[in-house]
Amino acid sequence: MPVNRRTALRGGAITAAAVALAGTVRPAFAAGLAPGGLASAGLAPDPYQAIVAGYRELQTGINRPSPERTAALKNLGRVAKSYNDSMTVTGGPLWTDLPLGPGSDYTTSMYGRLRAIAVDWGTPGGTLSGDPAVLARIKAALELIYTSQYNPQVGEIGNWYTYEIGVPYYVLHTLVTVAGELTADELARYVSPIKRFVGNPNVRANNTAVVETGANRADKALISIVSGALTGDAAWIKTGIDAITDVAGGGAASVVAKLDKAAGDGFHVDGSFIQHDTIPYPGHYGIVLLTALAGAIHVTEGTGYALPDDLKQKVYALVGDTFAPFVYAGALMEPVRGRMLSRQGETGHDIGHQLTVSTLVLARSATGAAKDGLSGLAAKWIGEGTYAPFLQIPDPERFAPGPDLVATPGIELAQEMLAARVRPAPIVATHRIFGQQDRMVHVTEGWSGALGVGSTRISRYESINGMNQHGWHVGDGVLYTFLPNAKGHYSDAYWPTVDPLLLPGTTTKTGPAGALDATPLSTKAHVGGVRWDARHGAYAMDFVSADGTLTAKKSWFFTPSGVVCLGAGITDASGEQVRTTVENRNLGENGRGVLLADARLISTAPGKANALRKPRWLHLDGVAGYVLLEDAQVTALREDRTGTWRDVDTGANTKGTTDPYTRRYQKLVIEHGVKPADARYAYAVLPAASVVGTVASLLTWRVRANTAAAQAVRLADHTLLANFYSAGTVDEVAVSGPASVALGRTGGGWSLAVSDPTQLQDSIEVKVRHTTVKVPVKGTFGATQVVALR
Numbered sequence: 009m010p011v012n013r014r015t016a017l018r019g020g021a022i023t024a025a026a027v028a029l030a031g032t033v034r035p036a037f038a039a040g041l042a043p044g045g046l047a048s049a050g051l052a053p054d055p056y057q058a059i060v061a062g063y064r065e066l067q068t069g070i071n072r073p074s075p076e077r078t079a080a081l082k083n084l085g086r087v088a089k090s091y092n093d094s095m096t097v098t099g100g101p102l103w104t105d106l107p108l109g110p111g112s113d114y115t116t117s118m119y120g121r122l123r124a125i126a127v128d129w130g131t132p133g134g135t136l137s138g139d140p141a142v143l144a145r146i147k148a149a150l151e152l153i154y155t156s157q158y159n160p161q162v163g164e165i166g167n168w169y170t171y172e173i174g175v176p177y178y179v180l181h182t183l184v185t186v187a188g189e190l191t192a193d194e195l196a197r198y199v200s201p202i203k204r205f206v207g208n209p210n211v212r213a214n215n216t217a218v219v220e221t222g223a224n225r226a227d228k229a230l231i232s233i234v235s236g237a238l239t240g241d242a243a244w245i246k247t248g249i250d251a252i253t254d255v256a257g258g259g260a261a262s263v264v265a266k267l268d269k270a271a272g273d274g275f276h277v278d279g280s281f282i283q284h285d286t287i288p289y290p291g292h293y294g295i296v297l298l299t300a301l302a303g304a305i306h307v308t309e310g311t312g313y314a315l316p317d318d319l320k321q322k323v324y325a326l327v328g329d330t331f332a333p334f335v336y337a338g339a340l341m342e343p344v345r346g347r348m349l350s351r352q353g354e355t356g357h358d359i360g361h362q363l364t365v366s367t368l369v370l371a372r373s374a375t376g377a378a379k380d381g382l383s384g385l386a387a388k389w390i391g392e393g394t395y396a397p398f399l400q401i402p403d404p405e406r407f408a409p410g411p412d413l414v415a416t417p418g419i420e421l422a423q424e425m426l427a428a429r430v431r432p433a434p435i436v437a438t439h440r441i442f443g444q445q446d447r448m449v450h451v452t453e454g455w456s457g458a459l460g461v462g463s464t465r466i467s468r469y470e471s472i473n474g475m476n477q478h479g480w481h482v483g484d485g486v487l488y489t490f491l492p493n494a495k496g497h498y499s500d501a502y503w504p505t506v507d508p509l510l511l512p513g514t515t516t517k518t519g520p521a522g523a524l525d526a527t528p529l530s531t532k533a534h535v536g537g538v539r540w541d542a543r544h545g546a547y548a549m550d551f552v553s554a555d556g557t558l559t560a561k562k563s564w565f566f567t568p569s570g571v572v573c574l575g576a577g578i579t580d581a582s583g584e585q586v587r588t589t590v591e592n593r594n595l596g597e598n599g600r601g602v603l604l605a606d607a608r609l610i611s612t613a614p615g616k617a618n619a620l621r622k623p624r625w626l627h628l629d630g631v632a633g634y635v636l637l638e639d640a641q642v643t644a645l646r647e648d649r650t651g652t653w654r655d656v657d658t659g660a661n662t663k664g665t666t667d668p669y670t671r672r673y674q675k676l677v678i679e680h681g682v683k684p685a686d687a688r689y690a691y692a693v694l695p696a697a698s699v700v701g702t703v704a705s706l707l708t709w710r711v712r713a714n715t716a717a718a719q720a721v722r723l724a725d726h727t728l729l730a731n732f733y734s735a736g737t738v739d740e741v742a743v744s745g746p747a748s749v750a751l752g753r754t755g756g757g758w759s760l761a762v763s764d765p766t767q768l769q770d771s772i773e774v775k776v777r778h779t780t781v782k783v784p785v786k787g788t789f790g791a792t793q794v795v796a797l798r
Contacts, residue, residue, distance in 0.1 A: 055311040059237035059245070062307035064184040066369075067123075068131040069417035072424060076399045078133070080416045083401065085135025088128035091121045092136060097148035108156045111165025113660035115157045119178035122149050123185075130185035131416060146186055150198055160204045164214045166660070167473065172213050173227045174661070176202045180234050187238065199239050206231050207244070209251040210261070219261050221273040222283045223293040225251060226263045226300035233304055233313070245313055252304065253319065263297055264322045270444050270465045270767055270789050278791060279329045280445035283346075286467040286527055288445040290330050291345035291356070295363050298326060302369040309373050324378040327367050332385055332433075333440055333449045335360060336456050337495035338393025342488050343447055343460040347469070347476035352653035352664035355499035357396035364389050364398060365418035368425055383425050384433035390422055391432050395496035398422060439545040439566060443767065443790025446535050448547055450566040455695040457571060459513070459564060460486035461549050463535035465767070467527040468554070474658035478508035480521040483530075485549050485562050487513030487571065489695045493630060494594075501669035502594050504651035510589040510675060515551065515560045515575060517584035522554060531556070534733060536765030536790040538748035543568045544723065546748050548731035548765050557582040563719040563731045569701075570694035572637070572709055577716030578680055578687035586680040588689050590642070592673055593631050599672040601629040603644060604699065610644050614672065618644040625702050628674055633702025637690035637711055645675045690714055713738045727752030731765070744773035751776060758797040763790055 069077070095102050103121065106114040128134040129142050136142045158179070164171045183190070183198060190198075205213045209228030212218035220228055232248025235241070254261040266277045271286050275294075283293035301323045308314045334341045339356035340363065348354050364386050371382035390398045399419055438451040446466040450457045462468030462483030469479035476482075489512075491497070509516055530552060537547030549562045558580040565572040573590075580586050595601055603610040604627045605620050620626075620642040626634040636642070649671060653664020680687045692709050694702055712720040712728065720730035720738045728751045732743045741751055746769070750761040762772055764785035774781045776797065783793050 055245075055308075055313055056237045056240055058311045059234060059307045059313070060184050060187055062309070063180065063234045063237075063303070064130070064187070066303060066306065066417060067127050067181050067185055069420045070424070071132045072420040074419070074423055076419050076423070077416060080401060080419055081128075081131065081133050081135070084124070084128050084131070084416060088124045089135050092125045092142060092145065095121070095125070095145065095149065097145050097152060099152075102149055102152060110157075110162060112157060113166065115153070116170055116174045116178065116661050118153055118157065119175055119182070122146065122153070123178050123181045125149075126182040126185045143186065143189055146182070147189070147194075150182065154198055154201070158201050160200050162201070164205075168212065168214050169224075170661075171201075172205045173224065173231070176206055176231045176235070177227070180231065180238070183238060184234065192240075195238050199235050202231065202235050203239075203244075206235065209248055210254065210256045219257060220251075221261050222263060222281075223289075223296040223300070225254070225261060226297040226304075229263075230300040230303045230307075233307060237307075249304070249308070249313055249315070252301070252315070263301070264319060264326075267444070268787075268789075275326065275330060276442075276444040278442055278444050278789070279333070279440075280442045280447070281330050282445055284470065284527060286465065286529065287346045287470045288344050288442075288447050288466060289346050290334055291340035291342075291359055292348040292354070293346075294330060294344075295340075295359055295366065298323070298331070298370075299362060299366045302366045305373050306369050320373065321378065324370055324374050324382060327363075327370065327382055327385060331363055333438060333451070334458070335363065335389060336490040337395060337492070338364065338389040338398065339396070339495070339499065341449070341456075341458045341490065342482075342498050343458045343486070344445075347471060347473075347479065349482075349498075350476040350479070350503050350653075350656040350664075351662050352657065353662070355396075357393065357496070357499050360389060360393065361396070361398055361418065364393075365421065368418065368421040371425065372421070380430075381433070383428075383430040386422065386425060387430045387432040388434075390426070393495075395499065437542045437568070439539050439542055441537050441539050441545065441547070441763075441790065441792065443536055443763070443788075446790075448537060448545070450545065450571075452543070452568050454492065456490040457566065457695070458488045458490075459547060460484075460488065461535050462528075462530045464529055464531065464533045466535075467529055469524075470527050471524040472526050473662070474660065475656075475662060477524065477656045477658065478503065479524065480508060480554070481511050481514050481516055484511075484514045484516065484553075485551060486511045487564065487573065487693065489571075489632065489693065491631065491696050493696070497594050500594060500596060501651075501653075501671055503656050504653050504664070504669055505649045505671040506594065506673065507592060507649065507675070510587065510592050510677060512589050512592050513562075513564075513573065515558070515562065515578060515586065515588045515680075517553070517558055517580060517582055517586045519582070519584040525554075528554065533766045533768055534746055536748060536763060536767070537564075537731070538729070538750050538761050538763045539792045540727060540729065540750035540752065540761055541754075544727065544729065544750070546729040546731055546750065548719070548733070548748055550733060553580075555582070558586065561716050561719065561731075561733055565721045565729045567723065569705065569708075570633075570692050570697070572690075572692045572711070572721050574688075574690050574711065574714045574719040574721075576686070576688040576714050576719060578689075579685050580680075580683060583682060585682055586684050586687070587643075588678040588680065590634055590676040590678060590691055590693070591628065591632070592675050593628065595646075595672045595674060597671060599674075601631065601674065603628050603646070603674065605642075605644070612646045612674075614646055614648050616645070620644055625706060626676060627697070627699045627702050628676075631674070631695075633694040633697035633699070633705070634676060635692040635694065635702065635705055635709060637692060637709055638688065638714070640689060640691070641679045643675070643677045643679060645677070646672065647675065648672050686716065688714055723752075725752065740776055742775040745769060747772045747774070749774065760795045760797055761792050762795065763792045764788065765790060 236244030468483030534550035
């Protein structure tokens, strides 16, 4: 059973709140882990005991009764009992499908299964709760794995992460759960390999020249804090706390510092979050980091090691600034999930659950407005997440190839928060551009959208460790649309089954996709856009294919009712067919939905391609309307596609199953032919629009330019949104060089909004309404600059 990073973290490094430990306890931890803790024993708080007890809370919960908790524990117990029943502790492998041996790819899975048993044993009401025979087997298993797999003498073979983060987390999850039953010598013994690999959380153990950053640093900080508490090592605890703000490095690698530059690991001043230097990762590593920080705050709260208030306030603010914009219906959006979108056990909803639990844990230590804000976001995500209900997880294997442990503590914390009648945060219209990670998000009250792009700064995709094996085009201008009646669209076996060569919004060609690279960059810097207001904005991409043969200028203009998509300069010398994908929608198993073109019913028989010549509009029932703003030849095809998660993820500890999934898709593709020269397209996508609304919008969209030099639209209120790829003029606006521009009336006057999508210029000169304005853009990293005009 593959156990992945997401299972480790959601199941452990942050799920939440307190529990009683049945049975006899080790004297040193007796008061801290027994019911009532130190206070009921009449003892002064001991920081070591408090930290261990706090981390145990994050595994086993607060014992808050509810039907949902009972159901969750039943599912957890089923998994834990299965592992316990199949585990052999008399020698040889613990499980027959997980061989022993140095560098085994299965070490993480061994500790993951043992953690499942231990947590169920330590959770009141668990199937195995307090069973002395089970405890004896846990102890025997700890010794066997220590001796054969993970001890101070083993060398790092394969992925460093296994030894320095993955396995240490699982070891700690297990140890804190049974700490009261282990002697000080036993604890020291089982923590000793962690000391070797994470003794200095500031650097990589296998290469101390590598300074840890971002999520990896935060993980190691929390591991150090808990390990130090288990062994009474005050210096190790302090080293872990100091690592959060990088005291040793003078703050250079502080995980809460805000970088003011494009790309680079960590949080950025515009709300971006990057890991692996060029990958936007609010949808995984950012949440991993937040998870570790929430854990560090939780376990040290009320002790002499408590994090300072100003640091906690910075952590609280991250939730709304970096993460919340990319959450839809409780799930993280695909463009900020990197290679993790290919993980069967980590759909957008799964990582969304982890974000929700992290937020709930942070809300516990927050006060005032910070507490209200965090609780409101968690309540919103729980309420909207109907595709994967947070409080009702009927099957711990719902999204994972192996058991994704039911998050009993998270369920309990959520119910505790909801019982306080917290008001969910409202949906607020938002158009936001994150220039430092080349991402944007557009939120309306009815639907949301985002783009997946790549540039000279941000990789087209990430494909490492056997993951994201179909990721060729996820950074080539994918338009993701999120609809209220299809909240599970991207979680429902989308990535194993979608045609990866025809993702919505992309301009691609037929033929072999070529070999995948690890983190390839584009050769074009011009990627970015301008924000006009909360409901409008423009985005541009100077596109070149990975092999350099296909080029295009691509623009998206966002409004409350839809997105106008323009393409120009489409040129290719490869001899392959070139296509632009308007839509490629996952309709689910045996999906239905009427497709209309100019009021004609189009055949939806699976496998039948329909050539539509110069349609004015199309409508896909329950999905969207599509308005063709220029003549085009469109192919409509409904097809069933079958794939497996193993097709897209072959990672050692994350690989998907070989179970086949079949999903039905509706494709709408504009055909550009072979060797197009300066071809173009113009269409509008109207998410969730009715047939009437689609037809009524035919005269709404006014394209003012669509060339390789400039692309622009005029809105109904006469606001102009334009993307310039070079010096040029559109209507009353002229620019000195590449720019994204918005011009319109605000209040009593005119305003001009300008950005530099290339992030290379010092200034942009704009001539508008008989006025010449020189807009400084150096060091703004694509951020919108607003100028009031007389």
